[in-house]
Amino acid sequence: MLFQVEMTVKLPTDMPAEQAAKIKATEKAYSQDLQHQGKWRHLWRVAGSYSNVSIFDVEDNAELQELVSNLPLFPYMEINVKPLCRHPSSVREDDT
Amino acid sequence: MLFQVEMTVKLPTDMPAEQAAKIKATEKAYSQDLQHQGKWRHLWRVAGSYSNVSIFDVEDNAELQELVSNLPLFPYMEINVKPLCRHPSSVREDDT
Amino acid sequence: MLFQVEMTVKLPTDMPAEQAAKIKATEKAYSQDLQHQGKWRHLWRVAGSYSNVSIFDVEDNAELQELVSNLPLFPYMEINVKPLCRHPSSVREDDT
Amino acid sequence: MLFQVEMTVKLPTDMPAEQAAKIKATEKAYSQDLQHQGKWRHLWRVAGSYSNVSIFDVEDNAELQELVSNLPLFPYMEINVKPLCRHPSSVREDDT
Amino acid sequence: MLFQVEMTVKLPTDMPAEQAAKIKATEKAYSQDLQHQGKWRHLWRVAGSYSNVSIFDVEDNAELQELVSNLPLFPYMEINVKPLCRHPSSVREDDT
């Protein structure tokens, strides 16, 4: 089941560079692990911003909450979620 | 080059049913043609709405404008566009 | 799987009273059928408005879309959807 | 008498982890006590967020204020309140 | 129990003058009846607008919904509701 998740990172401008680098590295590893599992199906940067557009593929709302709330950058992001499903004009049979 | 395009359809409530059906059929054919060409890469319905989330793959801004402004439903939609590119944490080499 | 759905009805002020009454009657029957099936788990009026707060219990996003987009008042409503799940502080084991 | 209360937690990102854990534990106990009393009738997590949707069942506006303003997380939350009542299309006689 | 109700009238600009006059006269009578009953405790015009600020005194949310949704101008108004109660700094013992 798909969800569009838009995330905008707002790190405190006084966060020490080392701490920021560490959180970002953990975030990257966490994200890539979920991508390899197929749960984080797409991840795009919004050009000209510190935002991304993501497509999550999860079992249900509870799994979405588990994956998103455990993001290392979760406390520093504005997050917007939209549930998705197959569009009747799609040329594919499934929701890809 | 990718763009996220979010469209919300707002048909006038007094549009005759036959006219609405005709526009929607034209829109569907137009959309499916672009999907087959690979220019309209993804098309999802936002659940509980008359909106979609789409990913367009175009040569440049001018082609995006050409494709979107020729949508049969274009005069009846609110449209929001965001330029996308590969995210540094993506596990893929390209922007898929 | 639960979704909070908030609906605000905006009937055109020039809709004939008979037509409005007919749509509302169809909406009521449709809504009560879904309530009896357990898919529309809660339905509350927001006091001082022509809005409601609803809790839907569906299989997945696709079913939510099917149920909501078939509401007889769908073309006349502003609709806002939020995916819900069990809260870690809930005293119940399930999402009721 | 029912109220929908939507709460979004915004803890300062520099709050010490221990202090945050303590406030959350107190909040959980406070919440569960009100749930057991039947005053906090429903509590759901909004998936993909640090927000909840709650239904309170109180005697009057004054009791709502008392319960909400005493939430341990009250100084750290954005809170939105809507008064609810039975919907004329509800299949139940009361406001459940 | 008190509610602040803010109403902004948006009559269609093509409504026949006679029809508008009739609705306004019915609204005035309805409002004055509720004022005499003590249920519409205060009614002020917002200077420079077609809006009012009102204080309703009702039994519960359901009565608020009944009184407000039966306003003759209800289909033509934007309405905003806030539940009120006694303020701890008030010099009076009750909510006046």
Place this chain on the structure above:
Amino acid sequence: MLFQVEMTVKLPTDMPAEQAAKIKATEKAYSQDLQHQGKWRHLWRVAGSYSNVSIFDVEDNAELQELVSNLPLFPYMEINVKPLCRHPSSVREDDT
């Protein structure tokens, strides 16, 4: 001459409790003094919030500014002002 004043208190979450208590006590005394003088005609808590709805009765705009800008909590509040006058449907001769 009446004004509706809506105030929302936003104390810094790191203000020492003692300092906060002192400001609130001064605010209360200031408010009650104006209420006794009849200048702060009504003061209600908005249920479920740290906001109030107030009705001020002043000589003119300048006095409103003097009274509001001297509130001890003034630097910590979002304040919204609306000029009021007698409504033509009011059952009273004056603006009460």
Place this chain on the structure above:
Amino acid sequence: MLFQVEMTVKLPTDMPAEQAAKIKATEKAYSQDLQHQGKWRHLWRVAGSYSNVSIFDVEDNAELQELVSNLPLFPYMEINVKPLCRHPSSVREDDT
């Protein structure tokens, strides 16, 4: 006593040209009469818009409401009002 009044005209696009011309002529005469009386102290066009910024000088809120609500364009305008008074840094003794 001064008020800043910002008005944006939104004439229905299907209003017959003759009717629009008539309303505008009446509005102009009404406005100029109030300017000559000194009650409409300043009237500026916002460049690049169909909006104006005005300064009214009235006895009280009730007179503001009387003058504004009798504008011939009143039903076709969005209007925003702010009460003004002398600024403590003004080099003049009065509110000019």
Place this chain on the structure above:
Amino acid sequence: MLFQVEMTVKLPTDMPAEQAAKIKATEKAYSQDLQHQGKWRHLWRVAGSYSNVSIFDVEDNAELQELVSNLPLFPYMEINVKPLCRHPSSVREDDT
């Protein structure tokens, strides 16, 4: 050439009182100098706020930028600018 400039002061609540007093004194002197030169034509307080409405009379956009960006309170203000010109219904020949 006229511009309406609306300024809202948002001093950090933890700014030392002495520093705040100093900035305000500098701001006042700066403002009064521009008023005496005729460049800051009007300055009004918005009653019930820490905002002002100002009318600047400058040579061109560049001078507006120079005057506004040099305000001592500039780093602490939200500022909104609107270009003004003579209104066709004005009773005066110039833009006063």
Place this chain on the structure above:
Amino acid sequence: MLFQVEMTVKLPTDMPAEQAAKIKATEKAYSQDLQHQGKWRHLWRVAGSYSNVSIFDVEDNAELQELVSNLPLFPYMEINVKPLCRHPSSVREDDT
């Protein structure tokens, strides 16, 4: 003197095609005349929309108002204006 002007066209969906074509042709001729005069310095389409971003070069605010308010599409557009001037980091001596 430069102004950024952003225009979004909102033609009534029931405007006859012939009438729309006529207005657009007049608009195009009007726009190209101003471009040839150097007053409409830049004109870009916002990709994926019925909006444009324009740069006007005018004598003063009054000329901006004259040029913009005479646009044939003026009654059908949302227009946003920002005064521009040379940026201190620009590599050019003038405002190009």
Place this chain on the structure above:
Amino acid sequence: MLFQVEMTVKLPTDMPAEQAAKIKATEKAYSQDLQHQGKWRHLWRVAGSYSNVSIFDVEDNAELQELVSNLPLFPYMEINVKPLCRHPSSVREDDT
């Protein structure tokens, strides 16, 4: 390929003056380098603000992201991006 980029600088008010000066100098050099390369085609100050309106000319979305995200002031700015293309009413053959 063109993008309009609007940037508003929001430096923390407690940033040491020396640090601010250093960032601004680096920003200026970075900006002028891109201007000399032709990638930052226009740069204007919005009069009365700490904002600019810029036109970028880049290969694709990825280059826009690279240029913008490396701005020394990037962590301190609100940035808004719009893709541009030639307007059908432009008198020029290209997108200048």
